[in-house]
Amino acid sequence: MFLSFAPMEGLTDAVYRRVHRRFFPEADRYYAPFIAPDAAGQFRRSHLLALRPEENGDIDLVPQILTNSADAFLAAAGTLAELGYREVNLNAGCPSGTVVSKHKGAGLLGDLAALDAFLNAVFSKAPVAVSVKTRLGLHSTAEFPALLAVYNRYPLSELIVHARDREGMYRSRPDRAAFAAAMADCRCPICYNGDVFTPSDHASLRREFPTLERVMLGRGAVTNPALFRVLRGGKALEREELRAFHDALLEARLAAGLPPVFALARMKELWYYMIWLFPDSARLYKAVNKSRNLAAYRDAVSALFSGAAFDPAARFGG
Ligand SMILES: Cc1cc2nc3c(=O)[nH]c(=O)nc-3n(C[C@H](O)[C@H](O)[C@H](O)COP(=O)(O)O)c2cc1C
Structure with missing residues:
Protein backbone atom coordinates (compact mmCIF):
# COMPACT_ATOMS: atom_id res chain seq x y z
CA MET A 1 0.00 0.00 0.00
CA PHE A 2 1.31 3.41 -1.00
CA LEU A 3 0.84 5.72 1.98
CA SER A 4 1.14 9.49 1.68
CA PHE A 5 1.12 12.30 4.21
CA ALA A 6 -1.66 14.79 3.49
CA PRO A 7 -0.97 18.48 3.06
CA MET A 8 -1.88 20.19 6.35
CA GLU A 9 -1.59 23.97 6.28
CA GLY A 10 -0.08 25.29 9.53
CA LEU A 11 1.17 21.83 10.53
CA THR A 12 3.21 19.92 7.94
CA ASP A 13 5.60 22.67 6.85
CA ALA A 14 9.14 21.96 5.60
CA VAL A 15 10.61 21.71 9.10
CA TYR A 16 7.88 19.31 10.23
CA ARG A 17 8.35 17.14 7.15
CA ARG A 18 12.13 16.96 7.63
CA VAL A 19 11.92 16.04 11.31
CA HIS A 20 9.05 13.62 10.70
CA ARG A 21 11.05 11.90 7.97
CA ARG A 22 14.05 11.56 10.30
CA PHE A 23 12.06 9.92 13.10
CA PHE A 24 9.38 8.11 11.11
CA PRO A 25 10.65 7.36 7.59
CA GLU A 26 7.74 5.10 6.62
CA ALA A 27 5.62 7.55 4.59
CA ASP A 28 6.05 7.04 0.85
CA ARG A 29 5.31 10.64 -0.09
CA TYR A 30 4.41 14.02 1.38
CA TYR A 31 2.17 16.66 -0.17
CA ALA A 32 3.11 20.20 0.78
CA PRO A 33 0.34 22.52 2.06
CA PHE A 34 -1.04 24.72 -0.69
CA ILE A 35 0.66 27.75 -2.15
CA ALA A 36 -1.69 30.38 -3.54
CA PRO A 37 -0.12 32.22 -6.48
CA ASP A 38 -1.27 35.68 -7.49
CA ALA A 39 -2.54 36.38 -11.01
CA ALA A 40 1.03 36.43 -12.32
CA GLY A 41 1.76 33.06 -10.77
CA GLN A 42 4.01 34.54 -8.07
CA PHE A 43 3.77 33.19 -4.58
CA ARG A 44 5.13 34.19 -1.22
CA ARG A 45 8.89 34.14 -0.90
CA SER A 46 8.66 32.09 2.30
CA HIS A 47 6.66 29.46 0.38
CA LEU A 48 9.23 29.38 -2.38
CA LEU A 49 12.07 29.02 0.12
CA ALA A 50 10.27 26.19 1.93
CA LEU A 51 10.00 24.27 -1.32
CA ARG A 52 13.68 24.49 -2.24
CA PRO A 53 15.07 20.96 -2.67
CA GLU A 54 17.68 21.52 0.05
CA GLU A 55 14.85 22.11 2.57
CA ASN A 56 13.30 18.79 1.72
CA GLY A 57 16.23 16.35 1.50
CA ASP A 58 15.37 12.96 0.07
CA ILE A 59 11.65 13.38 0.68
CA ASP A 60 9.31 12.52 -2.19
CA LEU A 61 7.41 15.79 -2.09
CA VAL A 62 4.57 17.06 -4.26
CA PRO A 63 3.81 20.78 -4.00
CA GLN A 64 0.18 21.87 -4.15
CA ILE A 65 -1.31 24.92 -5.90
CA LEU A 66 -4.55 26.67 -4.98
CA THR A 67 -5.94 28.84 -7.76
CA ASN A 68 -8.73 29.04 -10.33
CA SER A 69 -6.56 30.70 -12.95
CA ALA A 70 -4.91 28.37 -15.44
CA ASP A 71 -2.29 31.03 -16.23
CA ALA A 72 -1.39 31.43 -12.55
CA PHE A 73 -1.30 27.63 -12.16
CA LEU A 74 1.00 27.22 -15.16
CA ALA A 75 3.32 30.02 -14.07
CA ALA A 76 3.59 28.57 -10.56
CA ALA A 77 4.06 25.06 -11.99
CA GLY A 78 6.87 26.47 -14.19
CA THR A 79 8.64 27.88 -11.11
CA LEU A 80 8.24 24.55 -9.33
CA ALA A 81 9.55 22.67 -12.38
CA GLU A 82 12.65 24.89 -12.28
CA LEU A 83 13.14 23.85 -8.66
CA GLY A 84 13.21 20.25 -9.87
CA TYR A 85 9.65 19.07 -9.16
CA ARG A 86 8.19 16.62 -11.63
CA GLU A 87 4.61 16.78 -10.35
CA VAL A 88 2.31 19.41 -8.87
CA ASN A 89 -1.07 18.94 -7.25
CA LEU A 90 -4.19 21.03 -7.74
CA ASN A 91 -6.21 21.84 -4.62
CA ALA A 92 -9.87 21.22 -5.41
CA GLY A 93 -10.92 20.56 -1.85
CA CYS A 94 -10.21 23.47 0.50
CA PRO A 95 -13.57 24.16 2.21
CA SER A 96 -12.80 27.57 3.73
CA GLY A 97 -15.52 30.15 3.07
CA THR A 98 -13.13 32.80 1.79
CA VAL A 99 -11.54 30.33 -0.65
CA VAL A 100 -14.79 28.78 -1.90
CA SER A 101 -16.43 32.17 -2.42
CA LYS A 102 -13.60 32.98 -4.87
CA HIS A 103 -14.31 29.70 -6.75
CA LYS A 104 -11.04 28.21 -5.58
CA GLY A 105 -10.38 24.99 -3.66
CA ALA A 106 -13.69 23.14 -3.31
CA GLY A 107 -15.22 26.18 -5.05
CA LEU A 108 -13.79 24.79 -8.30
CA LEU A 109 -16.33 21.97 -8.04
CA GLY A 110 -19.36 24.24 -8.38
CA ASP A 111 -19.02 24.96 -12.10
CA LEU A 112 -18.27 21.97 -14.33
CA ALA A 113 -17.74 24.05 -17.47
CA ALA A 114 -15.25 26.33 -15.73
CA LEU A 115 -13.45 23.32 -14.24
CA ASP A 116 -13.27 21.71 -17.67
CA ALA A 117 -11.87 24.88 -19.25
CA PHE A 118 -9.35 25.25 -16.43
CA LEU A 119 -8.11 21.66 -16.77
CA ASN A 120 -8.06 21.93 -20.55
CA ALA A 121 -5.78 24.97 -20.38
CA VAL A 122 -3.60 23.42 -17.66
CA PHE A 123 -3.12 20.08 -19.39
CA SER A 124 -2.44 21.64 -22.78
CA LYS A 125 0.68 23.37 -21.42
CA ALA A 126 1.68 21.85 -18.06
CA PRO A 127 5.47 21.53 -17.79
CA VAL A 128 5.14 18.71 -15.22
CA ALA A 129 2.68 15.95 -14.28
CA VAL A 130 -0.49 17.23 -12.59
CA SER A 131 -2.48 15.42 -9.93
CA VAL A 132 -5.69 16.64 -8.30
CA LYS A 133 -6.89 16.49 -4.71
CA THR A 134 -10.65 16.76 -4.81
CA ARG A 135 -13.72 16.47 -2.65
CA LEU A 136 -16.73 14.50 -3.86
CA GLY A 137 -18.74 17.64 -4.50
CA LEU A 138 -19.56 21.14 -3.37
CA HIS A 139 -23.06 20.66 -1.94
CA SER A 140 -23.47 16.90 -2.28
CA THR A 141 -21.40 13.79 -2.88
CA ALA A 142 -23.95 12.93 -5.60
CA GLU A 143 -22.16 15.52 -7.76
CA PHE A 144 -19.14 13.27 -8.15
CA PRO A 145 -20.02 11.19 -11.24
CA ALA A 146 -20.33 14.40 -13.28
CA LEU A 147 -17.08 15.75 -11.80
CA LEU A 148 -15.29 12.49 -12.53
CA ALA A 149 -16.47 12.63 -16.14
CA VAL A 150 -14.57 15.94 -16.38
CA TYR A 151 -11.45 14.63 -14.61
CA ASN A 152 -11.48 11.55 -16.86
CA ARG A 153 -10.97 13.75 -19.92
CA TYR A 154 -7.44 14.63 -18.77
CA PRO A 155 -4.27 12.61 -18.06
CA LEU A 156 -4.13 13.23 -14.30
CA SER A 157 -1.15 11.53 -12.68
CA GLU A 158 -3.35 10.79 -9.66
CA LEU A 159 -6.77 11.67 -8.29
CA ILE A 160 -6.80 11.98 -4.50
CA VAL A 161 -10.37 11.83 -3.26
CA HIS A 162 -11.22 13.31 0.11
CA ALA A 163 -14.47 11.39 0.42
CA ARG A 164 -16.72 14.22 1.60
CA ASP A 165 -18.49 17.13 0.00
CA ARG A 166 -17.48 20.66 0.93
CA GLU A 167 -20.42 21.05 3.27
CA GLY A 168 -19.13 18.13 5.29
CA MET A 169 -16.01 20.24 6.08
CA TYR A 170 -13.95 17.81 8.21
CA ARG A 171 -16.91 16.40 10.12
CA SER A 172 -19.33 14.47 7.94
CA ARG A 173 -18.99 10.74 7.56
CA PRO A 174 -16.85 9.95 4.49
CA ASP A 175 -19.11 8.64 1.69
CA ARG A 176 -17.59 5.24 1.00
CA ALA A 177 -20.32 4.28 -1.48
CA ALA A 178 -19.58 7.34 -3.59
CA PHE A 179 -15.88 6.53 -3.37
CA ALA A 180 -16.58 2.97 -4.55
CA ALA A 181 -18.31 4.34 -7.64
CA ALA A 182 -15.41 6.75 -8.21
CA MET A 183 -12.93 3.92 -7.92
CA ALA A 184 -14.78 1.89 -10.52
CA ASP A 185 -14.87 4.70 -13.08
CA CYS A 186 -11.65 6.64 -12.48
CA ARG A 187 -9.20 6.41 -15.38
CA CYS A 188 -6.07 7.40 -13.42
CA PRO A 189 -4.54 6.06 -10.19
CA ILE A 190 -6.92 6.89 -7.34
CA CYS A 191 -6.03 7.60 -3.72
CA TYR A 192 -8.48 7.44 -0.79
CA ASN A 193 -8.42 10.16 1.87
CA GLY A 194 -10.64 10.72 4.90
CA ASP A 195 -10.78 9.55 8.52
CA VAL A 196 -8.14 6.82 8.40
CA PHE A 197 -6.86 7.33 11.93
CA THR A 198 -5.97 3.84 13.22
CA PRO A 199 -4.93 0.38 12.02
CA SER A 200 -8.53 -0.77 12.34
CA ASP A 201 -9.76 2.12 10.15
CA HIS A 202 -7.13 1.12 7.60
CA ALA A 203 -8.04 -2.57 7.82
CA SER A 204 -11.72 -1.88 7.26
CA LEU A 205 -10.89 0.33 4.26
CA ARG A 206 -8.80 -2.49 2.79
CA ARG A 207 -11.58 -5.00 3.37
CA GLU A 208 -14.02 -2.72 1.59
CA PHE A 209 -11.62 -1.88 -1.25
CA PRO A 210 -9.24 -4.84 -1.69
CA THR A 211 -7.79 -3.39 -4.92
CA LEU A 212 -7.16 0.07 -3.48
CA GLU A 213 -3.44 0.87 -3.72
CA ARG A 214 -3.13 4.37 -2.29
CA VAL A 215 -4.21 5.98 0.96
CA MET A 216 -3.50 9.50 2.21
CA LEU A 217 -3.32 10.18 5.96
CA GLY A 218 -3.87 13.59 7.52
CA ARG A 219 -5.14 14.15 11.04
CA GLY A 220 -4.39 10.56 12.07
CA ALA A 221 -0.73 11.09 11.19
CA VAL A 222 -0.34 14.45 12.91
CA THR A 223 -1.97 12.88 15.97
CA ASN A 224 0.26 9.83 15.85
CA PRO A 225 3.37 10.48 13.77
CA ALA A 226 4.20 6.75 13.82
CA LEU A 227 0.95 5.87 12.07
CA PHE A 228 2.68 5.01 8.78
CA ARG A 229 4.95 2.55 10.57
CA VAL A 230 2.10 1.07 12.56
CA LEU A 231 -0.01 0.56 9.43
CA ARG A 232 2.91 -1.33 7.94
CA GLY A 233 2.96 -3.68 10.92
CA GLY A 234 5.72 -1.89 12.84
CA LYS A 235 5.86 -1.15 16.55
CA ALA A 236 3.52 1.21 18.34
CA LEU A 237 4.57 4.76 19.09
CA GLU A 238 6.53 5.05 22.33
C1 LIG B 1 -5.53 22.03 9.69
C2 LIG B 1 -5.73 21.45 8.31
C3 LIG B 1 -5.02 21.96 7.24
C4 LIG B 1 -5.20 21.42 5.95
N1 LIG B 1 -4.48 21.94 4.89
C5 LIG B 1 -4.67 21.42 3.65
C6 LIG B 1 -3.95 21.91 2.51
O1 LIG B 1 -3.10 22.80 2.58
N2 LIG B 1 -4.24 21.35 1.29
C7 LIG B 1 -5.14 20.33 1.15
O2 LIG B 1 -5.36 19.84 0.04
N3 LIG B 1 -5.82 19.84 2.20
C8 LIG B 1 -5.59 20.35 3.43
N4 LIG B 1 -6.27 19.82 4.50
C9 LIG B 1 -7.10 18.61 4.30
C10 LIG B 1 -6.27 17.34 4.54
O3 LIG B 1 -5.21 17.25 3.61
C11 LIG B 1 -7.16 16.06 4.43
O4 LIG B 1 -7.73 16.04 3.14
C12 LIG B 1 -8.28 16.05 5.47
O5 LIG B 1 -7.79 16.37 6.75
C13 LIG B 1 -8.96 14.67 5.50
O6 LIG B 1 -8.03 13.67 5.78
P1 LIG B 1 -7.89 13.05 7.28
O7 LIG B 1 -9.27 12.62 7.68
O8 LIG B 1 -6.91 11.91 7.12
O9 LIG B 1 -7.40 14.16 8.14
C14 LIG B 1 -6.11 20.35 5.76
C15 LIG B 1 -6.82 19.84 6.86
C16 LIG B 1 -6.65 20.38 8.12
C17 LIG B 1 -7.44 19.80 9.26
Whole structure:
Protein backbone atom coordinates (compact mmCIF):
# COMPACT_ATOMS: atom_id res chain seq x y z
CA MET A 1 0.00 0.00 0.00
CA PHE A 2 1.31 3.41 -1.00
CA LEU A 3 0.84 5.72 1.98
CA SER A 4 1.14 9.49 1.68
CA PHE A 5 1.12 12.30 4.21
CA ALA A 6 -1.66 14.79 3.49
CA PRO A 7 -0.97 18.48 3.06
CA MET A 8 -1.88 20.19 6.35
CA GLU A 9 -1.59 23.97 6.28
CA GLY A 10 -0.08 25.29 9.53
CA LEU A 11 1.17 21.83 10.53
CA THR A 12 3.21 19.92 7.94
CA ASP A 13 5.60 22.67 6.85
CA ALA A 14 9.14 21.96 5.60
CA VAL A 15 10.61 21.71 9.10
CA TYR A 16 7.88 19.31 10.23
CA ARG A 17 8.35 17.14 7.15
CA ARG A 18 12.13 16.96 7.63
CA VAL A 19 11.92 16.04 11.31
CA HIS A 20 9.05 13.62 10.70
CA ARG A 21 11.05 11.90 7.97
CA ARG A 22 14.05 11.56 10.30
CA PHE A 23 12.06 9.92 13.10
CA PHE A 24 9.38 8.11 11.11
CA PRO A 25 10.65 7.36 7.59
CA GLU A 26 7.74 5.10 6.62
CA ALA A 27 5.62 7.55 4.59
CA ASP A 28 6.05 7.04 0.85
CA ARG A 29 5.31 10.64 -0.09
CA TYR A 30 4.41 14.02 1.38
CA TYR A 31 2.17 16.66 -0.17
CA ALA A 32 3.11 20.20 0.78
CA PRO A 33 0.34 22.52 2.06
CA PHE A 34 -1.04 24.72 -0.69
CA ILE A 35 0.66 27.75 -2.15
CA ALA A 36 -1.69 30.38 -3.54
CA PRO A 37 -0.12 32.22 -6.48
CA ASP A 38 -1.27 35.68 -7.49
CA ALA A 39 -2.54 36.38 -11.01
CA ALA A 40 1.03 36.43 -12.32
CA GLY A 41 1.76 33.06 -10.77
CA GLN A 42 4.01 34.54 -8.07
CA PHE A 43 3.77 33.19 -4.58
CA ARG A 44 5.13 34.19 -1.22
CA ARG A 45 8.89 34.14 -0.90
CA SER A 46 8.66 32.09 2.30
CA HIS A 47 6.66 29.46 0.38
CA LEU A 48 9.23 29.38 -2.38
CA LEU A 49 12.07 29.02 0.12
CA ALA A 50 10.27 26.19 1.93
CA LEU A 51 10.00 24.27 -1.32
CA ARG A 52 13.68 24.49 -2.24
CA PRO A 53 15.07 20.96 -2.67
CA GLU A 54 17.68 21.52 0.05
CA GLU A 55 14.85 22.11 2.57
CA ASN A 56 13.30 18.79 1.72
CA GLY A 57 16.23 16.35 1.50
CA ASP A 58 15.37 12.96 0.07
CA ILE A 59 11.65 13.38 0.68
CA ASP A 60 9.31 12.52 -2.19
CA LEU A 61 7.41 15.79 -2.09
CA VAL A 62 4.57 17.06 -4.26
CA PRO A 63 3.81 20.78 -4.00
CA GLN A 64 0.18 21.87 -4.15
CA ILE A 65 -1.31 24.92 -5.90
CA LEU A 66 -4.55 26.67 -4.98
CA THR A 67 -5.94 28.84 -7.76
CA ASN A 68 -8.73 29.04 -10.33
CA SER A 69 -6.56 30.70 -12.95
CA ALA A 70 -4.91 28.37 -15.44
CA ASP A 71 -2.29 31.03 -16.23
CA ALA A 72 -1.39 31.43 -12.55
CA PHE A 73 -1.30 27.63 -12.16
CA LEU A 74 1.00 27.22 -15.16
CA ALA A 75 3.32 30.02 -14.07
CA ALA A 76 3.59 28.57 -10.56
CA ALA A 77 4.06 25.06 -11.99
CA GLY A 78 6.87 26.47 -14.19
CA THR A 79 8.64 27.88 -11.11
CA LEU A 80 8.24 24.55 -9.33
CA ALA A 81 9.55 22.67 -12.38
CA GLU A 82 12.65 24.89 -12.28
CA LEU A 83 13.14 23.85 -8.66
CA GLY A 84 13.21 20.25 -9.87
CA TYR A 85 9.65 19.07 -9.16
CA ARG A 86 8.19 16.62 -11.63
CA GLU A 87 4.61 16.78 -10.35
CA VAL A 88 2.31 19.41 -8.87
CA ASN A 89 -1.07 18.94 -7.25
CA LEU A 90 -4.19 21.03 -7.74
CA ASN A 91 -6.21 21.84 -4.62
CA ALA A 92 -9.87 21.22 -5.41
CA GLY A 93 -10.92 20.56 -1.85
CA CYS A 94 -10.21 23.47 0.50
CA PRO A 95 -13.57 24.16 2.21
CA SER A 96 -12.80 27.57 3.73
CA GLY A 97 -15.52 30.15 3.07
CA THR A 98 -13.13 32.80 1.79
CA VAL A 99 -11.54 30.33 -0.65
CA VAL A 100 -14.79 28.78 -1.90
CA SER A 101 -16.43 32.17 -2.42
CA LYS A 102 -13.60 32.98 -4.87
CA HIS A 103 -14.31 29.70 -6.75
CA LYS A 104 -11.04 28.21 -5.58
CA GLY A 105 -10.38 24.99 -3.66
CA ALA A 106 -13.69 23.14 -3.31
CA GLY A 107 -15.22 26.18 -5.05
CA LEU A 108 -13.79 24.79 -8.30
CA LEU A 109 -16.33 21.97 -8.04
CA GLY A 110 -19.36 24.24 -8.38
CA ASP A 111 -19.02 24.96 -12.10
CA LEU A 112 -18.27 21.97 -14.33
CA ALA A 113 -17.74 24.05 -17.47
CA ALA A 114 -15.25 26.33 -15.73
CA LEU A 115 -13.45 23.32 -14.24
CA ASP A 116 -13.27 21.71 -17.67
CA ALA A 117 -11.87 24.88 -19.25
CA PHE A 118 -9.35 25.25 -16.43
CA LEU A 119 -8.11 21.66 -16.77
CA ASN A 120 -8.06 21.93 -20.55
CA ALA A 121 -5.78 24.97 -20.38
CA VAL A 122 -3.60 23.42 -17.66
CA PHE A 123 -3.12 20.08 -19.39
CA SER A 124 -2.44 21.64 -22.78
CA LYS A 125 0.68 23.37 -21.42
CA ALA A 126 1.68 21.85 -18.06
CA PRO A 127 5.47 21.53 -17.79
CA VAL A 128 5.14 18.71 -15.22
CA ALA A 129 2.68 15.95 -14.28
CA VAL A 130 -0.49 17.23 -12.59
CA SER A 131 -2.48 15.42 -9.93
CA VAL A 132 -5.69 16.64 -8.30
CA LYS A 133 -6.89 16.49 -4.71
CA THR A 134 -10.65 16.76 -4.81
CA ARG A 135 -13.72 16.47 -2.65
CA LEU A 136 -16.73 14.50 -3.86
CA GLY A 137 -18.74 17.64 -4.50
CA LEU A 138 -19.56 21.14 -3.37
CA HIS A 139 -23.06 20.66 -1.94
CA SER A 140 -23.47 16.90 -2.28
CA THR A 141 -21.40 13.79 -2.88
CA ALA A 142 -23.95 12.93 -5.60
CA GLU A 143 -22.16 15.52 -7.76
CA PHE A 144 -19.14 13.27 -8.15
CA PRO A 145 -20.02 11.19 -11.24
CA ALA A 146 -20.33 14.40 -13.28
CA LEU A 147 -17.08 15.75 -11.80
CA LEU A 148 -15.29 12.49 -12.53
CA ALA A 149 -16.47 12.63 -16.14
CA VAL A 150 -14.57 15.94 -16.38
CA TYR A 151 -11.45 14.63 -14.61
CA ASN A 152 -11.48 11.55 -16.86
CA ARG A 153 -10.97 13.75 -19.92
CA TYR A 154 -7.44 14.63 -18.77
CA PRO A 155 -4.27 12.61 -18.06
CA LEU A 156 -4.13 13.23 -14.30
CA SER A 157 -1.15 11.53 -12.68
CA GLU A 158 -3.35 10.79 -9.66
CA LEU A 159 -6.77 11.67 -8.29
CA ILE A 160 -6.80 11.98 -4.50
CA VAL A 161 -10.37 11.83 -3.26
CA HIS A 162 -11.22 13.31 0.11
CA ALA A 163 -14.47 11.39 0.42
CA ARG A 164 -16.72 14.22 1.60
CA ASP A 165 -18.49 17.13 0.00
CA ARG A 166 -17.48 20.66 0.93
CA GLU A 167 -20.42 21.05 3.27
CA GLY A 168 -19.13 18.13 5.29
CA MET A 169 -16.01 20.24 6.08
CA TYR A 170 -13.95 17.81 8.21
CA ARG A 171 -16.91 16.40 10.12
CA SER A 172 -19.33 14.47 7.94
CA ARG A 173 -18.99 10.74 7.56
CA PRO A 174 -16.85 9.95 4.49
CA ASP A 175 -19.11 8.64 1.69
CA ARG A 176 -17.59 5.24 1.00
CA ALA A 177 -20.32 4.28 -1.48
CA ALA A 178 -19.58 7.34 -3.59
CA PHE A 179 -15.88 6.53 -3.37
CA ALA A 180 -16.58 2.97 -4.55
CA ALA A 181 -18.31 4.34 -7.64
CA ALA A 182 -15.41 6.75 -8.21
CA MET A 183 -12.93 3.92 -7.92
CA ALA A 184 -14.78 1.89 -10.52
CA ASP A 185 -14.87 4.70 -13.08
CA CYS A 186 -11.65 6.64 -12.48
CA ARG A 187 -9.20 6.41 -15.38
CA CYS A 188 -6.07 7.40 -13.42
CA PRO A 189 -4.54 6.06 -10.19
CA ILE A 190 -6.92 6.89 -7.34
CA CYS A 191 -6.03 7.60 -3.72
CA TYR A 192 -8.48 7.44 -0.79
CA ASN A 193 -8.42 10.16 1.87
CA GLY A 194 -10.64 10.72 4.90
CA ASP A 195 -10.78 9.55 8.52
CA VAL A 196 -8.14 6.82 8.40
CA PHE A 197 -6.86 7.33 11.93
CA THR A 198 -5.97 3.84 13.22
CA PRO A 199 -4.93 0.38 12.02
CA SER A 200 -8.53 -0.77 12.34
CA ASP A 201 -9.76 2.12 10.15
CA HIS A 202 -7.13 1.12 7.60
CA ALA A 203 -8.04 -2.57 7.82
CA SER A 204 -11.72 -1.88 7.26
CA LEU A 205 -10.89 0.33 4.26
CA ARG A 206 -8.80 -2.49 2.79
CA ARG A 207 -11.58 -5.00 3.37
CA GLU A 208 -14.02 -2.72 1.59
CA PHE A 209 -11.62 -1.88 -1.25
CA PRO A 210 -9.24 -4.84 -1.69
CA THR A 211 -7.79 -3.39 -4.92
CA LEU A 212 -7.16 0.07 -3.48
CA GLU A 213 -3.44 0.87 -3.72
CA ARG A 214 -3.13 4.37 -2.29
CA VAL A 215 -4.21 5.98 0.96
CA MET A 216 -3.50 9.50 2.21
CA LEU A 217 -3.32 10.18 5.96
CA GLY A 218 -3.87 13.59 7.52
CA ARG A 219 -5.14 14.15 11.04
CA GLY A 220 -4.39 10.56 12.07
CA ALA A 221 -0.73 11.09 11.19
CA VAL A 222 -0.34 14.45 12.91
CA THR A 223 -1.97 12.88 15.97
CA ASN A 224 0.26 9.83 15.85
CA PRO A 225 3.37 10.48 13.77
CA ALA A 226 4.20 6.75 13.82
CA LEU A 227 0.95 5.87 12.07
CA PHE A 228 2.68 5.01 8.78
CA ARG A 229 4.95 2.55 10.57
CA VAL A 230 2.10 1.07 12.56
CA LEU A 231 -0.01 0.56 9.43
CA ARG A 232 2.91 -1.33 7.94
CA GLY A 233 2.96 -3.68 10.92
CA GLY A 234 5.72 -1.89 12.84
CA LYS A 235 5.86 -1.15 16.55
CA ALA A 236 3.52 1.21 18.34
CA LEU A 237 4.57 4.76 19.09
CA GLU A 238 6.53 5.05 22.33
CA ARG A 239 6.21 7.92 24.74
CA GLU A 240 9.98 8.63 24.74
CA GLU A 241 10.02 8.55 20.96
CA LEU A 242 7.23 11.11 20.75
CA ARG A 243 9.08 13.25 23.27
CA ALA A 244 12.27 13.10 21.20
CA PHE A 245 10.32 13.93 18.03
CA HIS A 246 8.58 16.83 19.74
CA ASP A 247 11.82 18.25 21.14
CA ALA A 248 13.64 17.92 17.82
CA LEU A 249 10.76 19.63 16.05
CA LEU A 250 10.73 22.56 18.45
CA GLU A 251 14.50 22.95 18.22
CA ALA A 252 14.41 22.72 14.42
CA ARG A 253 11.72 25.39 14.22
CA LEU A 254 13.82 27.70 16.38
CA ALA A 255 17.00 26.86 14.48
CA ALA A 256 15.18 27.69 11.23
CA GLY A 257 14.80 31.21 12.57
CA LEU A 258 11.13 31.12 13.53
CA PRO A 259 10.63 33.64 16.37
CA PRO A 260 9.76 31.77 19.59
CA VAL A 261 6.23 33.15 19.68
CA PHE A 262 5.52 31.68 16.22
CA ALA A 263 7.31 28.45 17.03
CA LEU A 264 5.09 28.10 20.10
CA ALA A 265 1.95 28.78 18.09
CA ARG A 266 2.92 26.04 15.62
CA MET A 267 3.64 23.57 18.41
CA LYS A 268 0.31 24.34 20.11
CA GLU A 269 -1.47 23.76 16.80
CA LEU A 270 0.15 20.33 16.70
CA TRP A 271 -0.88 19.60 20.30
CA TYR A 272 -4.51 20.01 19.26
CA TYR A 273 -3.95 16.64 17.56
CA MET A 274 -1.23 14.91 19.61
CA ILE A 275 -3.11 15.46 22.86
CA TRP A 276 -5.47 12.62 21.94
CA LEU A 277 -2.58 10.27 22.78
CA PHE A 278 -2.81 11.48 26.39
CA PRO A 279 -6.30 10.63 27.64
CA ASP A 280 -7.60 12.51 30.68
CA SER A 281 -4.87 15.14 30.49
CA ALA A 282 -7.09 18.24 30.41
CA ARG A 283 -5.29 20.04 33.22
CA LEU A 284 -1.80 19.41 31.88
CA TYR A 285 -2.92 20.28 28.35
CA LYS A 286 -4.33 23.58 29.55
CA ALA A 287 -0.91 24.54 30.90
CA VAL A 288 0.67 23.78 27.51
CA ASN A 289 -1.91 25.92 25.77
CA LYS A 290 -1.63 28.77 28.24
CA SER A 291 2.17 29.00 28.14
CA ARG A 292 3.36 32.35 26.84
CA ASN A 293 7.10 31.79 26.51
CA LEU A 294 9.51 28.98 25.72
CA ALA A 295 10.46 28.26 29.32
CA ALA A 296 6.83 27.93 30.44
CA TYR A 297 6.03 25.85 27.36
CA ARG A 298 8.93 23.46 27.95
CA ASP A 299 7.93 23.03 31.61
CA ALA A 300 4.32 22.35 30.68
CA VAL A 301 5.30 19.82 28.02
CA SER A 302 7.67 18.06 30.46
CA ALA A 303 4.86 17.82 33.00
CA LEU A 304 2.56 16.37 30.36
CA PHE A 305 5.06 13.76 29.18
CA SER A 306 5.97 12.69 32.69
CA GLY A 307 2.61 13.04 34.39
CA ALA A 308 -0.13 12.01 31.94
CA ALA A 309 -1.20 8.54 30.89
CA PHE A 310 -0.13 7.73 27.32
CA ASP A 311 -2.16 5.60 24.91
CA PRO A 312 -0.46 5.09 21.53
CA ALA A 313 -3.59 3.36 20.23
CA ALA A 314 -5.81 6.37 20.94
CA ARG A 315 -7.79 7.76 18.04
CA PHE A 316 -7.98 11.38 16.89
CA GLY A 317 -11.37 12.67 17.98
CA GLY A 318 -11.80 9.92 20.58
C1 LIG B 1 -5.53 22.03 9.69
C2 LIG B 1 -5.73 21.45 8.31
C3 LIG B 1 -5.02 21.96 7.24
C4 LIG B 1 -5.20 21.42 5.95
N1 LIG B 1 -4.48 21.94 4.89
C5 LIG B 1 -4.67 21.42 3.65
C6 LIG B 1 -3.95 21.91 2.51
O1 LIG B 1 -3.10 22.80 2.58
N2 LIG B 1 -4.24 21.35 1.29
C7 LIG B 1 -5.14 20.33 1.15
O2 LIG B 1 -5.36 19.84 0.04
N3 LIG B 1 -5.82 19.84 2.20
C8 LIG B 1 -5.59 20.35 3.43
N4 LIG B 1 -6.27 19.82 4.50
C9 LIG B 1 -7.10 18.61 4.30
C10 LIG B 1 -6.27 17.34 4.54
O3 LIG B 1 -5.21 17.25 3.61
C11 LIG B 1 -7.16 16.06 4.43
O4 LIG B 1 -7.73 16.04 3.14
C12 LIG B 1 -8.28 16.05 5.47
O5 LIG B 1 -7.79 16.37 6.75
C13 LIG B 1 -8.96 14.67 5.50
O6 LIG B 1 -8.03 13.67 5.78
P1 LIG B 1 -7.89 13.05 7.28
O7 LIG B 1 -9.27 12.62 7.68
O8 LIG B 1 -6.91 11.91 7.12
O9 LIG B 1 -7.40 14.16 8.14
C14 LIG B 1 -6.11 20.35 5.76
C15 LIG B 1 -6.82 19.84 6.86
C16 LIG B 1 -6.65 20.38 8.12
C17 LIG B 1 -7.44 19.80 9.26
